[in-house]
Amino acid sequence: MSASPIGNGRINLEQQRKRARELLRRLKNGAEPAKLAFLHSLNASSSVKLSDAQWLIAKDLGFSSWPKLKAHIDAIDFIARNPRFAADDEVNTVHWRCGNDIEHSLRLAGFKGIFHTLTDPLCMGPVQGLAHATYRTQRIEFIRHAFGMDLGEVTRRFDQEYEHLAKVAELAHGVLWCEADAYDQLFLIRVLASLEHLPQKLELIEIGQIPGVARFIGIGQLSPDVLAWLWPQRRLIGREAHQLARQAWSAYCCGSPLQMAELAHQAHACLPFLAPALRRQLQELPHIKNGLSLTERLSLQYINEAGPVAFASVYAELMERREPLPYLGDIMFYAVIKPLIDADEPLVAESDPNIEWPRRLLTLTRLGLEVIQDRAYWPDYASQKKWIGGVCISPRQPHWAIGDDLHPVWRE
The missing domain is CATH 3.40.1360.10 (Dna Topoisomerase Vi A Subunit; Chain: A, domain 2)
Incomplete structure (x- = not known):
């Protein structure tokens, strides 16, 4: 099983040095042909040095060079040894x-x-x-x-x-x-x-x-x-x-998503993460093709691929790989998926409801399969209202939806 990509941000320099030495050995033995070819495309020299392996390790961790990786580690170490909280009141x-x-x-x-x-x-x-x-x-x-x-x-x-x-x-x-x-x-x-x-x-x-x-x-x-x-x-x-x-x-609380969409498609230097977050929230509107929010769509796609699959595994898959901007806690995720299970015509079936919810196995129903194939529209079958801020989606009623361009459209 591969390691989780979710780390705590604390990087051990000695561990990275060991990784670099091991990578150098693998490069010289020909065990990393793609990385070796990449290095040769940048430098025609046939010899591979420890600095090359260190650079690849730094690049893998998101740094442009080994010195910048080391400087980052040193900065965190210094802060840990010399907290300035008292001086900052x-x-x-x-x-x-x-x-x-x-x-x-x-x-x-x-x-x-x-x-x-x-x-x-x-x-x-x-x-x-x-x-x-x-x-x-x-x-x-x-x-x-x-x-x-x-x-x-x-x-x-x-x-x-x-x-x-x-x-x-x-x-x-x-x-x-x-x-x-x-x-x-x-x-x-x-x-x-x-x-x-x-x-x-x-x-x-x-x-x-x-x-x-x-x-x-x-x-x-x-x-x-x-x-x-x-x-x-x-x-x-x-x-x-x-x-x-x-x-x-004010835009988020409005009954129409148009003002939110306008802000979502602008850049805001004073709050740079606001627009991407609003764009992601717009994707919780029903998609124009199948009526699923992005969270629902990603979940159902994985259940279709892996099912029967435990609730906890679906959540982990979204958080670790599929969700473009993770924002849900586990209980929140459960609350998002539950209406797909409890509906009169559900999209998802769960195993024994008497066991704790993370262990329950999920499978798609016939209707669930039709919806993810864009052959049925979920709000035509849903049993509960859904809200995105001030926007209400009522089953079998005209409502706001979202297209692939992330601009809201009114669906009659």
């Missing part, structure tokens, strides 16, 4: 994140500030521009139903998080930790859009990839030392980003 900082996946690692790295989360999964369910009391009722009901959670627990957490959110404008120093996916970018614009004015100092740590990590899916996968390395890279959130976030949040 980090102890008085309020850290904001869309989940609790990094607090423990930040503590291990030496961070001592206050940690707040906003776990409302804004990439799922109805998200409309409503008065807070109505919005609260709608979101609590969605979260409770979608994830099978206790109403009291959902209500307590929701109220606590939004109470903290209401105080962001009063912060002396706040830092938002985000990655490039829709879950995080919607969290980012939700926080910024809630502000009538920016606080005294609000900064952003925002990343789309990490050197040496072949498959970056989230800040939560990173080691404490790598999180510490990110700290000096934070940047101040200015008025332009604030205004863009308010515009994007």
Whole structure:
């Protein structure tokens, strides 16, 4: 079995040196003909040196040279040995994140500030521009139903998080930790859009990839030392980003996806990851050919290839290989696929429902096979409404869909 491409960002220099020496041996023995031919295409010299193998290793890890790989490792090692959090007055900082996946690692790295989360999964369910009391009722009901959670627990957490959110404008120093996916970018614009004015100092740590990590899916996968390395890279959130976030949040809450699509097809230097995340979120609209969202389509395609296959394996396949911009946690993924199973005319059949859901085996039904072959249209058979922000998809009703060009179309 091949190793997972998902790493924690911590690169061991001695391990890479050993890899380079082993690669050099394989190159000289002719065991790596493609790499040897590639080296010869760059340099006609017939001799292969250790520096050539080191360069190939660095390139494999996403660096342009071995010295740059070594410099990156040295920088993280230095940060780990010499944390500057006290000098930055980090102890008085309020850290904001869309989940609790990094607090423990930040503590291990030496961070001592206050940690707040906003776990409302804004990439799922109805998200409309409503008065807070109505919005609260709608979101609590969605979260409770979608994830099978206790109403009291959902209500307590929701109220606590939004109470903290209401105080962001009063912060002396706040830092938002985000990655490039829709879950995080919607969290980012939700926080910024809630502000009538920016606080005294609000900064952003925002990343789309990490050197040496072949498959970056989230800040939560990173080691404490790598999180510490990110700290000096934070940047101040200015008025332009604030205004863009308010515009994007309004567009996301709208009953039409046209404004969101307009923003999704523009570049925004102040929030560079916003447009790609919005484009990915547009792909959760029904595809014009079969009515499946991209998540549904990727899942059904894999189930068709590998089925019967366990829920957990489908999720791992998406996260490690197929999903272009991973944004779903495992429970969220389960909530996305469950309506395809529970419908009166399902697309997916699951094995014994009495075992824990990750182990249940999934297979396509006859209708599921027809849908992925574009011979049937899923919303014509679905039993539940689906929301993408403020856009509602009701079964057997005219609705917004998405084409291959990622521009929304109205489907009668």
